[in-house]
Amino acid sequence: MLRSLYSGVSGMRGFQTKLDVIGNNIANVNTAGFKAGRVMFKDILSQTTAGMTAPNGNETGGVNAKQIGLGVTIGAIDTIHTPGSAMTTNVPTDLRIDGDGFFAVKMNAGQGQEEAFLTRDGGFKVDASGNLVNGDGLLVTQPGGDIITIDFTTVVEFSIGQDGTIIKKLNDGTIDDTMRIGIVKVANPGGLEKIGGNLYRMTPNANPDGVLEIIEANDPDLGTGAIISGQIEMSNVDLTSEFTEMIVSQRGFQANSRIITTSDEILQEVVNLKR
16 A cells, blocks of 8 residues: 555544644633643654665765655644733632742642642632632642631631731731642643643652642742732633644645545556556
8 A cells, every 4th residue: 555645644643633632722711720732743763765875985975765754643742831811800819820830739638748739720719617729629738738727717807928828817906827828849840640620640750759849939949939819820822823723733634635535546546557
């Protein structure tokens, strides 16, 4: 069979995957904390029909190898962790990280910090027990992994500083600022595993040995970003780029389908040689 037939098939599969990623990006254009994905291609191992020949001094020249490419495959599907735009809500428990880092949330208070999930979605709220939670009820954590609980029997009002400090005004007129919201610094955010619900799981390719440590925010020495109260980080999807890439993917898919059609016509001619 013709090599071009299978090259066209590999191209169609690749652009179909790219369209899948673009479709997911566009679907999440208004998802808080969402990070867009992109597809990178790489060529498949080429078939060598003739090897190279090295030059022999000034007597004979060198000859390059003759190689035929066998198509394309997916090289990588990356997650682009650029900051999204800020949406102002003026809700005190809506938080945005201005810089590097992720919020850490846990399913229950008994989990250690190494079992926490990561998110850039800071749409938090306080539940009936005074716990600071996300939309799915996961518990927001302090540096070290303890959960955040606000006792409204003694707290009159509270605010959140850029270093994550929860400044609570008590009913006796005193101020309590001993509690902080922690964040996690990740060396390679692209190595995190998406698990749905705007959450990521730590992996050994994100941090060395997959270590997850919840530390303080807005620390120049640690390189963590500031926490901005009253704002939420929106998706970093750029619709202009996505629709442009959609056009490129559609034309690439059509061009590869034409390769298959042309290869089929050539095979038909071969079959018709014997009448």
